[in-house]
Amino acid sequence: MPDMDRDPESGPPEWLAQALDAAVLDVRSMLAEGTDPFTAVMEAANAIAFGGFLVIDAPFNPSPLRRILAGRGFSSYGRKLSEGHWRVFFHQDGGADWETTAEVEVLPEGAMTWQEEDGIHIDVRKLTPPDPMLAILRLIEGLDETVRGVVVHHDREPHLLAPELAERGWHIARMSSEVVNIRLWLERL
């Protein structure tokens, strides 16, 4: 998966050299045990002073987390080290180096949506049912006819979503299941 956060031509950020010395918070073992590392990451982030660094190892590119931390003033730079191993460097600098052109929208239910290379993404994890379904349906009902697909980040298999999607001319084309990150690819029928 390409790094979506920066123009590949521009290379890594200048602050990366300093970040390489920071201790790594590896959340892969927590995810493998079925523990959501969100709280641990937030606690670690809260302890970072302005100008400091945070480095996280994850089994995938944690895009939603990067957006959340961007909102808290962290720029980030991610690299895929090997299959199932991402390292993401965060720099507490006010978030100036983070996707200044990215359009991150928060829906009424609290779901985040953003654009990536493979289409529109929506993160409905942490929402109480049926709010994930509401957020997904609200998103697809508001999409232009030209948009053919949506990627959903979920924390459960949404058994009850398929009939409502079908009623709106959409379906779940495929699904990948990782711990606390079930990813659904929705497509128009």
Next chain:
Amino acid sequence: MLGGGFMMGAKDRLLPPSVPYRFFLAAAFYHLAGWLVLALAGPEAIRGFGGGPGPVLAALHLITLGTIAMTALGAAIQLLPVATRRPLGPVWACRLMFWLYAPGVGLFAAGLGLPVPGLQHSGASLVAAGLAIFGGLVARNLRQVSDLPGVTRHAWLAVASLLGLAVLGLALVVDFTTGFLPDHAAAAAAHAVLAAYGFMGMLALGFSYVLIPMFVLGPAVPDAVGKRTALASALALATGSGGALLGSGPLAALGAVLGLVAMGLYFHGMAGTLKTRMKKRFEPFFRLVWVAWAMLALSLLLGLALALGAPLDPWAGLWGFILVFGWLLSFVTALLQRIIPFLASMHSSALGGKPALLSRLAPKGPVEIHLAGHATALVLIPAGMLGGGDWPLRLGVLAGLAGSVAFGVFTVEVSRRYLSHLNAAKAAQPQG
């Protein structure tokens, strides 16, 4: 992975469709049978019903056990594991539960109607065995859940009520032949409170915290509301059933008042969801939900009047009718109109094709006829019970019977359309 694969990946929590559907088809069958037996019983038997064996008691249990509880069992084994994200138990246990419970209801109702004590005892034993499996499965699931207090606390109350109503119910059956109970009517009243408000009512309230927001596409009801309604309901059930069993009017009245408080909290929580729902137009099934909610309030007011000394004739019969046919039967048939096609659509892409549309699975005509028949029965039968005339009772029962026929047609037609969709998907699959 195609849609069908997606559904199969959920097999730990999603039962094979034949399992919940056998409960729903049985519920539609006993619904029809209940109204039919009531029609055969005639207006005099309905008006003179005092709780003893005979066709009216048989019809009552065909509706309560055969339709309402049967639906609750089928819906719970499918929806509880989905809602809680915890497995329910082995599928064979669900099948065994059905094969004990469904014939048991028929035997028990036949035993009450004819009346034949041997059939009553054997039917009641089978029903109790089926319910025991259900209670065990639900308790096993709930023990693994720490969130969803709105659902789980009501489900625990339902399980506790199930225990109480089963003990009282078996005692009442034995009492028909031995007369060992000091006050059969008081035990029957407590049994009715625990069965209707406790077991079935708590399942209805708990699941409605998941189902109503999902069906109207409204926000989740806050957990705090669910906790408060569960607490108020627990107090109401304890005082209401205790007051009925002990023959204490003030205690039973306190139970009815606490029940009204619980209902008020529940309606307040639901109002928040309904106000901000995404679906601006209510679907047809929701008309019956409005009826059910109004009848729940009316049943509690009638219960309060009885506790405060209103004459048993005709108010006790009216309370029982409004409670069972008005609140629970309306609510259950409303949700079935949505759940049956919804589950069919969920399972319809099992072969990897496009899922069947909800709007194409559910026929509209039978829904309208059922609503008309059911609503007419809810007006005419109470009028006949209060006014004393035969024709409102006869017409009311016939209207209810017509509605149950229409509901049966609806259930069978959804199943037929679902199977037709699956067959078309199978035919479209590449050979070899």
